[in-house]
Amino acid sequence: xxxxxxxxxxxxxxxxxxxxIIAVCGETITERAGVVNLSLDGTMLMAAxxxxxxxxxxxNVWLGFLAGAIVGAxxxxxxxxxxxxxxxxxxAVGFVLTxxxxxxxxxxxxxxxxxxxxxxKRFGIPLxxxxxxxxxxxxxxxxxxxxxxxxxxxxxxxxxxxxxxLHLRSSGERPDAAFARGVNVRRVRYLYTLLxxxxxxIAGAAYSLDVKIGWSDGHTRGLGWIALAIVIFGGWSPxxxxxxxxxFGATKAMATILQRTxxxxxxxxxxxxxxxxxxxxxxxxSSDITERLIEFMxxxxxxxxxxxxxxxxxxxxxxxxxxx
Amino acid sequence: MYDGAFGDQSKTLSVLAFWVPMTLSAVGLLVTFTxxxxxxxxxxxxxxxxxxxxxxxxxxxxxxxxxxxTVEILAAMMGGALWAGIAAILKTRGGVNEIFGGLALNxxxxxLTNYLISGPWQPPEGGSFRGTQPFxxxxxxxxxxxSRFSPLSMIMAFLAIALIIVMLRGTxxxxxxxxxxxxxxxxxxxxxxxxxxxxxxMMLCGALAGLGGAVRVLSWFDSLRQSISGGIGFLxxxxxxxxxxxxxxxxxIALFFSAVLNGSISLQIRTQxxxxxxxxxxxxxxxxxxxxxxxxxxxxxRREKRE
Numbered sequence: 001x002x003x004x005x006x007x008x009x010x011x012x013x014x015x016x017x018x019x020x021i022i023a024v025c026g027e028t029i030t031e032r033a034g035v036v037n038l039s040l041d042g043t044m045l046m047a048a049x050x051x052x053x054x055x056x057x058x059x060n061v062w063l064g065f066l067a068g069a070i071v072g073a074x075x076x077x078x079x080x081x082x083x084x085x086x087x088x089x090x091x092a093v094g095f096v097l098t099x100x101x102x103x104x105x106x107x108x109x110x111x112x113x114x115x116x117x118x119x120x121k122r123f124g125i126p127l128x129x130x131x132x133x134x135x136x137x138x139x140x141x142x143x144x145x146x147x148x149x150x151x152x153x154x155x156x157x158x159x160x161x162x163x164x165x166l167h168l169r170s171s172g173e174r175p176d177a178a179f180a181r182g183v184n185v186r187r188v189r190y191l192y193t194l195l196x197x198x199x200x201x202i203a204g205a206a207y208s209l210d211v212k213i214g215w216s217d218g219h220t221r222g223l224g225w226i227a228l229a230i231v232i233f234g235g236w237s238p239x240x241x242x243x244x245x246x247x248f249g250a251t252k253a254m255a256t257i258l259q260r261t262x263x264x265x266x267x268x269x270x271x272x273x274x275x276x277x278x279x280x281x282x283x284x285x286s287s288d289i290t291e292r293l294i295e296f297m298x299x300x301x302x303x304x305x306x307x308x309x310x311x312x313x314x315x316x317x318x319x320x321x322x323x324x
Numbered sequence: 325m326y327d328g329a330f331g332d333q334s335k336t337l338s339v340l341a342f343w344v345p346m347t348l349s350a351v352g353l354l355v356t357f358t359x360x361x362x363x364x365x366x367x368x369x370x371x372x373x374x375x376x377x378x379x380x381x382x383x384x385x386x387x388x389x390x391x392x393x394t395v396e397i398l399a400a401m402m403g404g405a406l407w408a409g410i411a412a413i414l415k416t417r418g419g420v421n422e423i424f425g426g427l428a429l430n431x432x433x434x435x436l437t438n439y440l441i442s443g444p445w446q447p448p449e450g451g452s453f454r455g456t457q458p459f460x461x462x463x464x465x466x467x468x469x470x471s472r473f474s475p476l477s478m479i480m481a482f483l484a485i486a487l488i489i490v491m492l493r494g495t496x497x498x499x500x501x502x503x504x505x506x507x508x509x510x511x512x513x514x515x516x517x518x519x520x521x522x523x524x525x526m527m528l529c530g531a532l533a534g535l536g537g538a539v540r541v542l543s544w545f546d547s548l549r550q551s552i553s554g555g556i557g558f559l560x561x562x563x564x565x566x567x568x569x570x571x572x573x574x575x576x577i578a579l580f581f582s583a584v585l586n587g588s589i590s591l592q593i594r595t596q597x598x599x600x601x602x603x604x605x606x607x608x609x610x611x612x613x614x615x616x617x618x619x620x621x622x623x624x625x626r627r628e629k630r631e
Contacts, residue, residue, distance in 0.1 A: 038423075082615050091362055091423070092565060096611045099558055103603035110598045225427050232424075268439035275428040275435075279420060286419030 009253055010137045017242075017249035018141075018148040019206035023227040024234060024241040025148075025155045026199025030076070032159060032236055033192040034172035034185075034316045035083060038094025041224025042101020043075040043197060044204035049109035051205025052215040055118035064118060065205045072201020073194050075101065080193040084186055087320045098224070106217050113216045120144055120210040144206045148242075151199070155238040168192055172314035203227070226274060233281045235311030244281075251277060285311045329587035334471055341473035341544055343575075343582040345370065345536030345553075347481045349560035350567075350574045351488045352532030357569050358492055359525040360505030365411045365426025367557030368433035369404040369530040373537025375437060376403030378456060378548040381463040381541070382445060389462040396463065397538050404534020405527040407433065412526035416519040422526070430557075437552060445548065455549040465542040474543040481575075484532055489571040501525055533557065555603075559585070562610045568617065581606055 023040065030037045037043075047068035055064025075097055082093035120142045128139040138149075159165040170178035171188045179185050207220045230248060234241025255270045284290055294305050330336050349366050356363040363369075377400040386392040407429055414425040440456075447457040465474040492498040503511040504521050512518060540552055559581055567573035588602030 078611075086615055088614060092614055093611070095362075095364070096562065096565070096607060096614060099562070100604065100607035100611060103600040103607060106600040107598045107604055222431065225424070229424055232421075266439060266443060268435055268442070271438075272432055272435045275431045278428045279414060279418075279425060282420040282424055283414070283418040287417065288419070289417075 007133060007136050009257075011141065013246065013249040013253050014137060015141055015145055016211055016252070017246045018145045019203040019211055020223065020227055020230065020245035020248065021148040021242045022144075022151060022206060023200045023203035023224070024230050024245050025151050025238045026072075026196040026203065027227060027231045028196075028234065028236055028238050028241055029155060029159070029168070029192050029199070030196030031231060031317055032172045032314055033168050033189045033196075034175060034314060034319060035080065035189050035193045036090045036094065036318045037076060037079050037193060037197060037200075038091055038228070039075050039079055039097035039101065039224075040200055040228050041221065042098035042105075043072050043200050044101075044207070044220045044224045044227075045105040045218070046075065046101040047071045047201035047204030048208040048220050049105040049112070049215055051201075052117050052208035053109065053112050055205075055209055056112065056115075059118065061118040061120055061209055064209050065202055068201040068203075068205025069198040070201065072204065073198040075201070076194045076197020079197070080190045083320060084189050084193075090318055090320075102218065102221065105219075109215050109217075114214060117214060118209060119213045120206075142210060144210045147202075152238050152242045159238065169314070172316055175316050175319070200224075200227075222274075226278065229278045229282060232311070232313075233285055235285070236314060248274070248277070284309060326583075326587065329583035329590075331590075335586065335590065337468060337471040337473040339579070339582045339586045340478065341471065342556075342586055343579050344474075344477045344481045345539045345544070346556050346560050346563065346582060347575055347578040348484055348536035348539070349529075349533045349557055350563040350578055351481075351484045351571070352529035352536075353560055353564045354488055354492065354569065354571050354574065355501065355525050356529045357564055358498070358505050359501040359521060360508065361415075361522065361525065362423050363408070363411070363426060363526060363529055364423050364558075364561065365408060365429045366529065366533045366560060367553055367555065368426065368430035369407045369533035370537040370540065370553040370557050371430075371433035371437055372403040372407040372530075373400035373534025374541045374548060374552040375433075375440065375537075376400045376534065377538040377541050378440075378445070378459070381459040382456065392463050393465060393542065396542065397535060400534040400538030401531040402534070404530040404532070404537060406530070408526040408530025408533070409523060412523040416522055434551075437548065438550065441548060441550060455545070456547045458546045459542075463542070464546055465539070467543055472544045474539070477539045477543055480535065480539075484535070485571065485575055488532075492571065497521075533560075559606070562606055566610050566613055568613075 023044065027037060027040060050071045051064040051068035054067035055061050058064075078097060079090065079093055082088045083090040122140070122142045124140040125146070129135045131139070159168060167178065167183045167188055170181070170183060171185045175185045178188075204220060207223070208215050212219065226248065227245075230241055230244040233244045251273060255273050259265070259267065259270050290309055294302055294309070297305060329339050349370060353363060353366060377396040380392075380396040380399045384392075384395065386395060411422055411425040411429055414420040415422045418425075441454070445456045447455075465476055467474045492501070500511070500516045500521055503514065503516055504518055508518055536556065537553065540556070541548055545552070560578075563574060563578045563581055567577050584605055585602040588605070589599055591601070592599045
């Protein structure tokens with residue numbers, strides 16, 4: 001592989017991972033506040049459809065993203081209302097919304113399939129894009145990619161380094177204690193479910209307006225579930241989640257190259273890769289087998305290895321708060 | 325839509341033929357829901373049942389039609405149970421939540437079907453990518469003339485409903501599952517081995533879903549097709565949710581769903597409306613009942629659960 005080819009491939013991996021990064025950051029925020037929004041797959045499909053249509057009609061790609069964010073927030077609002085106000089199972093509400101979003105996007109988007117629409121334009125960041133190798137990979141992209149970089153940093157900083165971030169985490173870990181300390185847990189959870197969901201909506205629109213331009217039935221089907229799995233793999237940290245998203249993009253790119261090198265292997269085998277990978281990474285981060293393997297390692301590397309591989313979920317994830 | 329569902333005899337039979345696999349899967353899901361498991365992998369378990377039944381139908385030649393079909397059905401149940409068992413072991417041993425394990429296995433089952441149809445099980449006259457060659461008539465469930473409905477499959481569905489309701493309400497194992505679903509930790513303290521119960525509950529659900537898959541290939545179609553299940557497993561999940569996890573509501577709600585979906589397909593042919601309309605209607609309905617089931621008009625359905 002020549003150098004330019006390598007750079008082009010890396011740049012395409014970064015571009016393809018950016019919507020996943022945005023979705024993962026959004027869901028990480030929501031789950032850190034203690035709410036599982038399982039509707040990601042349906043939300044992203046609806047947002048991709050709405051974003052594409054809004055972009056097409058207004059001839060403004062940014063209004064497309066706005067439409068995606070609004071659709072996302074609406075889905076988040078339903079999940080929040082159902083789980084926080086009404087105290088229903090978050091899994092049940094999210095799952096029904098997943099199916100509903102899938103069908104609704106197919107129905108509402110039926111007249112907009114396979115037609116050209118608006119797309120985000122690429123612009124390189126001056127100076128930065130002239131750095132050899134790194135420049136063309138990371139800084140000769142488009143606004144969606146730059147947004148994903150900023151989002152990773154801002155999300156991390158917000159969650160771990162600010163007081164609202166502390167309230168956010170405490171609502172997900174010990175809602176009773178947070179409530180006793182004067183945090184309005186319900187409001188916090190509402191806020192971050194809506195915010196996270198809006199980000200997921202932006203991610204959906206990023207597919208139809210940037211990465212996989214256009215709309216078709218089931219345009220992003222499956223990617224929402226992948227994002228949910230990456231959130232777990234990332235141990236509910238935006239930085240690790242982003243790495244997971246890029247790793248996933250890289251594996252897909254590798255599969256494409258392998259497919260070109262070994263054309264005799266059925267395409268079907270390559271389609272199976274993301275799902276096998278999903279099971280494999282979830283097993284690595286949470287099974288007892290990993291723990292036992294770590295114990296075989298020399299004592300010195302055990303603790304960093306454990307920190308790298310093992311994860312713990314927010315303690316009150318998925319719970320409903322009963323305020324007295 | 326009503327006309328499209330029950331307009332004439334063939335349409336009614338079609339509704340019933342669609343009802344059977346959905347009910348079988350929904351009944352299986354009652355078991356996993358009782359144990360507190362979200363078996364989203366039920367869709368893949370149906371598909372594996374279809375694949376296993378097709379494998380016997382295509383590759384194994386048995387002396388009499390009765391033995392042939394029986395072996396096909398048993399294979400389908402084992403196929404479904406196997407797929408569910410994998411999801412269960414992934415949960416108990418691998419720490420992979422059954423939602424994610426099941427979802428990945430669903431997609432792998434779809435990919436496996438596509439591989440079989442486009443590869444080893446391609447019809448001899450060339451790759452159409454749509455399905456295998458039709459099975460011989462002896463390998464299919466006996467169907468009513470000119471329809472996709474097999475009365476035998478309906479009997480199996482009723483048997484399954486009765487069996488599961490009795491089992492969940494009247495046996496010690498049913499009680500164990502309930503304990504596990506309500507509070508896994510205290511169940512553990514009382515000596516209910518969660519791993520064994522989880523695996524068994526999942527495999528039982530998988531076997532019933534696999535049976536549903538067999539009905540799909542042996543009565544609804546006559547061959548293995550690309551979208552052999554077409555979301556019946558997800559519909560079954562909605563059915564159980566709408567039934568408020570109560571067994572005796574399941575067959576009626578499944579019948580209603582089947583009517584709505586079959587109705588919307590003929591509505592599509594007549595009025596050019598998109599066929600996803602049926603899915604939207606059922607989805608919105610389940611969402612509303614889910615959210616507001618303890619408010620006002622829906623209160624009667626909830627009363628039972630409070631007892």
